[in-house]
Amino acid sequence: MASTRAEPAVDRRRQILDAAIRVFARQGFHSCRVSDIAREAGVAYGLVYHYFKSKEEVLNELFSERWSLLLAAIEEIDARPIPPRAKLDAVAGFIIDSYRHDPELMKVIVVEVTRAANSFGRTHLPEIRQAYDLIAKIVSDAQASGAFRDDVDPTYASMWFYGAIEQLLSAWVFELIPAGDGEFENAREMVVETICGGLER
Amino acid sequence: MASTRAEPAVDRRRQILDAAIRVFARQGFHSCRVSDIAREAGVAYGLVYHYFKSKEEVLNELFSERWSLLLAAIEEIDARPIPPRAKLDAVAGFIIDSYRHDPELMKVIVVEVTRAANSFGRTHLPEIRQAYDLIAKIVSDAQASGAFRDDVDPTYASMWFYGAIEQLLSAWVFELIPAGDGEFENAREMVVETICGGLER
DNA sequence: CCTTCTAGATTGACTCGTCAATCAATCGGA
DNA sequence: TCCGATTGATTGACGAGTCAATCTAGAAGG
Numbered sequence: 001m002a003s004t005r006a007e008p009a010v011d012r013r014r015q016i017l018d019a020a021i022r023v024f025a026r027q028g029f030h031s032c033r034v035s036d037i038a039r040e041a042g043v044a045y046g047l048v049y050h051y052f053k054s055k056e057e058v059l060n061e062l063f064s065e066r067w068s069l070l071l072a073a074i075e076e077i078d079a080r081p082i083p084p085r086a087k088l089d090a091v092a093g094f095i096i097d098s099y100r101h102d103p104e105l106m107k108v109i110v111v112e113v114t115r116a117a118n119s120f121g122r123t124h125l126p127e128i129r130q131a132y133d134l135i136a137k138i139v140s141d142a143q144a145s146g147a148f149r150d151d152v153d154p155t156y157a158s159m160w161f162y163g164a165i166e167q168l169l170s171a172w173v174f175e176l177i178p179a180g181d182g183e184f185e186n187a188r189e190m191v192v193e194t195i196c197g198g199l200e201r
Numbered sequence: 202m203a204s205t206r207a208e209p210a211v212d213r214r215r216q217i218l219d220a221a222i223r224v225f226a227r228q229g230f231h232s233c234r235v236s237d238i239a240r241e242a243g244v245a246y247g248l249v250y251h252y253f254k255s256k257e258e259v260l261n262e263l264f265s266e267r268w269s270l271l272l273a274a275i276e277e278i279d280a281r282p283i284p285p286r287a288k289l290d291a292v293a294g295f296i297i298d299s300y301r302h303d304p305e306l307m308k309v310i311v312v313e314v315t316r317a318a319n320s321f322g323r324t325h326l327p328e329i330r331q332a333y334d335l336i337a338k339i340v341s342d343a344q345a346s347g348a349f350r351d352d353v354d355p356t357y358a359s360m361w362f363y364g365a366i367e368q369l370l371s372a373w374v375f376e377l378i379p380a381g382d383g384e385f386e387n388a389r390e391m392v393v394e395t396i397c398g399g400l401e402r
Numbered sequence: 403c404c405t406t407c408t409a410g411a412t413t414g415a416c417t418c419g420t421c422a423a424t425c426a427a428t429c430g431g432a
Numbered sequence: 433t434c435c436g437a438t439t440g441a442t443t444g445a446c447g448a449g450t451c452a453a454t455c456t457a458g459a460a461g462g
Contacts, residue, residue, distance in 0.1 A: 012437080012438090030320070033420085033422085034422065043439090045439080046423090046424080047437080047438055047439075049423065050438075055421095111319050115317070115318065117312055117374070117375055118229045118312050119231070129377065143281075151391075151396070152378050152391050155378060156391050157395070158367040159365065160368070160392065160395055162368070163368030164364050166358060166364065167363070167367075170318055171360060173318070174318055174319075176330070177356060187357065190354065191357070191361065193399070194358070194361055195402075198394070198396055198400075199398075200400035213412090234448085235448065236414095245414060246414060246415095246449095247415075247450080248412055255448080255449080256448070256449090
């Protein structure tokens with residue numbers, strides 16, 4: 001009963017996804033070949049097509065898998081009975097921690113999807129917008145409660161906030177600025193301080 | 202004397218560059234063919250290779266041509282004897298006006314270069330960083346003069362500022378938010394108000 | 403004013419390498 | 433024995449870049 005057909009001893013699918021993260025992070029989606037993923041996973045070329053419809057589907061799966069966690073996290077944070085600044089701080093913390101714990105996957109997500117607005121970004125626009133909308137809701141509620149000034153459109157505010165964090169991740173990914181536990185903490189505090197500072201009354 | 206060898210009646214090179222802007226904006230760099238550019242320019246396929254070494258060189262040329270204008274503008278603005286907030290307002294205004302006047306070119310620059318951090322963004326990193334550095338200098342001077350609080354790293358501050366504007370352009374490019382003269386003015390005011398609000402003492 | 407002449411401009415069919423995707427064959431556990 | 437898992441050689445499409453041929457406009461010469 002330990003391993004049935006539905007749960008084989010080795011999860012090939014997972015193995016291929018994990019290999020794809022490393023390969024996409026190292027070479028980029030467009031300049032890697034499916035054979036690179038297969039070799040990295042230690043499986044035959046054709047097996048990738050047994051588990052996935054196409055090369056694109058591998059990336060789509062990686063993105064959706066992770067992004068749904070982000071959306072769930074933001075919703076959970078928003079439900080907490082804490083001030084808006086603390087909510088945004090928690091959201092920034094979640095995203096930055098995601099990078100801290102799995103920089104390769106976050107690199108792939110940011111570089112190949114989130115910032116690739118006219119290829120995969122297009123495909124996943126609805127999911128990406130959901131994140132913006134959730135952040136905009138936090139801002140909007142904060143304005144209604146009087147914590148934030150109400151002369152800044154929440155839609156714009158969510159763009160400044162998410163944009164600042166994404167810019168940060170990009171800078172770490174491409175080693176424009178040093179990365180490390182100290183920098184992660186510091187950057188989170190500064191981005192929240194700056195953006196919330198500008199949004200609060 | 203009106204037209205010599207050095208200055209032909211029709212500037213084919215320009216004609217090809219302009220066609221490339223439209224094609225890149227419409228289809229994206231990777232999913233367009235060189236033949237698309239040639240057809241759009243009303244020119245034979247091979248002529249593109251007479252004026253440019255490769256498809257990539259066409260994009261590089263478009264980017265560098267425009268980015269150097271941006272760098273010059275920021276430097277000129279920084280030299281003006283005005284307060285830091287007015288400088289950042291002018292920089293935001295310049296970038297947003299660039300989009301207003303030539304949305305297709307700006308779309309290409311943002312989507313294919315600036316946000317494409319692991320393809321063309323890599324190639325042009327030095328030029329892109331120059332813009333960050335110039336903005337960071339404005340912030341740094343503002344901190345030295347006491348106008349801005351000095352507990353936010355100017356490098357980070359320049360990322361928040363530029364990142365917010367880039368996010369805005371992206372949103373207009375992909376029609377996530379409405380674009381128009383009113384929105385352009387409004388967005389400029391709001392981004393400067395929010396970011397400077399967070400950076401000032 | 404007409405005729406070569408020549409260099410650069412212009413043409414587009416063709417070459418050549420690269421992969422994504424397929425598929426027939428083989429394996430291995432229940 | 434059977435069926436899904438696994439293999440990897442093969443196919444087929446695609447598109448960047450090449451190149452030999454052709455054109456054109458001004459220069460040189462008569």
